Amino acid sequence: MVYDENWEAVIGLEVHCQLLTKTKIFSGASTTYGAAPNTQADAVTLGLPGVLPVLNATALQMAVKFGLAVDAQVAERCVFARKHYFYPDLPKGYQISQYELPIVANGHLDIELGEGQIKRIGITRAHMEEDAGKSLHEGFVGASGIDLNRAGTPLIEIVSEPDIRTAAEAVAYLKKLHQLVVYLGICDGNMQEGSFRCDANVSVRRRGTEKFGTRTETKNVNSFRYVEKAIEYEIGRQIDVIESGGTIVQETRLFDPGTGETRSMRTKEDANDYRYFPDPDLLPVVVTTDDIERVRATMPELPEAKRNRFMEQYALPKYDATVLTGEQALADYYEAVVKASGADPKICSNWITTDLLGALNKIGKDITESPVGAEMMAGLIARIVDKTISGKIAKDVFEAMLAGEGTADEIIQAKGLVQITDESAIEKVIDEVIAANPAQLEQYRSGKDKLFGFFVGQVMRASRGKANPDAVNRLLKDKLAG
Template identity: 60%
Template sequence: MQWETVIGLEIHAQLATQSKIFSAASTAFGAEPNTQACPVDLGMPGILPVVNQEVVRMAVMFALATNAEIGQRSVFERKNYFYPDLPKGYQTSQFEFPIVGKGKVEIVLEDGSTKVVGLTRAHLEEDAGKSVHDLYSEFSAIDLNRAGTPLLEIVSEPDMRSAKEAVAYAKKIHSLVRYLGICDGNMQEGSFRCDANVSVRLKGESEFGTRAEVKNVNSFRFLERAINFEVERQIDLLESGGTVVQETRLYDPTKDETRSMRSKEDAEDYRYFPCPDLLPVVIEEADIQSIRDALPELPDQRLNRYQSQWQLSGDDARLLVQDRSVAEYFEAVANQADPKLASNWMVNEVIVRLDKDSIEIERSPVGPSQLAALIARIADKTINGKIGRQILDALWSGEASDVDSYIADKGLKQVTDTGAIEAWVDEVIANSPDQVQQIKEGKDKVMGFLVGQAMKLSKGKANPAQLSELFKAKILG
């Protein structure tokens, strides 16, 4: 049987405001428990919410960046349920009239083709607090610092057909909110959370299958694994004659599996109704225009610019623009050194090293100026690429800090003295009669061996291109 996977994502992006959505308490991460929970966040008697203007501005930015409809009159409603980290017994959210309506984003698939994913809506709501279950044997401990942190919940259409597509979409949204500066995107700290609605159906079927909602996915890697696990689980279930039940499932990254959290039967009846403590949020056309005018350059625009301004390849440019900080790092390098070389070094060296060490570019041990200095020395042939990588390693480990002084201290400068180079070339020719003969017979590939031998003699400081030229001249005349 041929199965088709159908995925829709609900992404909760914490908005990067100073204060909470309805109170003037700080949203800073990591404070002592309940030190950033004021009477509004604690749901104390008689206390009332007032909407933070910044969350409205940020939601409109998101709408503009995704070509979405803007709910010019959006309404906060109450979603009623009991949970200890939900202080008021309801979450103030939006339901019937969200601030962002239908929109769309374009994602690039692995084969280089593009796909448009529809956005159903995005709405503002308050985050809940945190329940800590492992501090006490008999109690759960409630910390309400996070309660009231503004969230933009971004709901996609069920347009994704594979885990990879879902990840590409999630990365796209991640990239967008970071570009817009409306979310720090930190998945570890929970600033950017993905829930996946996953279902399967037989290919050609027009109805959707019953879906399960997979929660608690805090990295793109886990998102892909959680979806793949869930898809397999559902297919196995259906092929063995079972049925999928609509439920919420929790992804457990240590076991790499999803497990049932609550089924639809115990699903709450949320009793949404308009929050009588708040009035409709009305956004004027002029406000939208001024937010539009102040929008930063977005990834797709930047991609086009890199290709036209610096003639970068589509693949490289896409890799560079995805993360706003990476793009900004790259531009800082490209403005001080050859952009093409800068792109190569970013893609092949810096990003690879960051991934290997699992660090964000903000914490890269090598800054853009250092990389630019390194590239400049390659461009002006002071060093060759191989030495360049060696220096980058030294910079990365902290052994080196200044490129030029490191080159000087370690004597890594490329040898340009033709006398010395000729001597190495002659020595290699004398020691490698077989290979010399092969080159004379037209076997060009052997040249690499000769150059390599000469490089060894030069301790890596010769210019390989120059060596190659010299070998050719001496052997072929």
């Protein structure tokens, strides 16, 4: 969307990313999604009188991993603080978070805009904190039900600098961040289940001015599409308000996916005074250089590095490499296929990026759930390479594999699809086809070259697709020439 040239938006994103630990950040209760209400709310999660928090080692390691991945400073000493407010989904009346001394500060993420244009988005900080529970309203009249299973799930809140200028940039940043945390194995990235959530801080200013406008914070933008819509709506709304003589109020707004609009969430009558102070039940967290190096040793190859390697090692075009490295699981799949099939990496890429992803998209499954595993896919491509089947027959075999009819070899065997490469057999078919089509032969010989395709089609049909296409082409040309 294009706005008035006179205006510019200033956008910062706050992303809450649930860490993929087995247990909560401060207690040994499970974090599995979807359990019956409050069955994972242990004494510490419930904030029973007398309970105390102890920090989950894996949560800390994951936060450090993130810091390393965005080239940030990992604090040698960070501190947990209490953030106070009363809300039924917040059991203790405070959230354990980090305030003055977060674990990660001063990182960045590079996003790509259009053709080769790269923009660096600063990451101000990322801090560890505990998630809240959920309020449920369905089935209650004038009341709400509180489920605290999610409470205490470890989060990192990733705060960007206000470096983003358009909704499209915001989406590019968010996608890049999403890809990164999933790659790192620190988040499952499931936006529907709330594992990766985004709040958008948006303000507008007249182009050329330095000073930021008053910003609003829009919550509940939990898909890439909603982020784009919510930010665009909010930019438009703010410009309209200012141009019609109004002023922007600093407030929290809620995005309504139904209308695509944002609306004011609370009035500021109750100005937040969170009364942060260091949590006296927790001691300063010390991360040594050794600790950091141990985490660094577990770092996977990150998306950009992997893409560059794919372009170099497999001589793939940038597009293919980008698609294949979009997800760690897909990249692993691709490399397994190349290795097992021994085929040209580009052919493997074509089969995976076009046929496989197309098919998976149609049946709504992701690569980890593919009915055709890497071994099977490699088996199919190997049969093309050794000319057992043609590329065209391979498409049919692939369909059969998707339908669960077996491996490529089993299907080729069962359906008798082995390619005919015996030239005398092919010549025999060609002779029959020519004999059956004298009129076309006449026209071809009098210069209508286009009919060559017709003869190829007839020969392939007569051989039920099994004739080797190269041989058909070569032999047919000779025979037609007379």
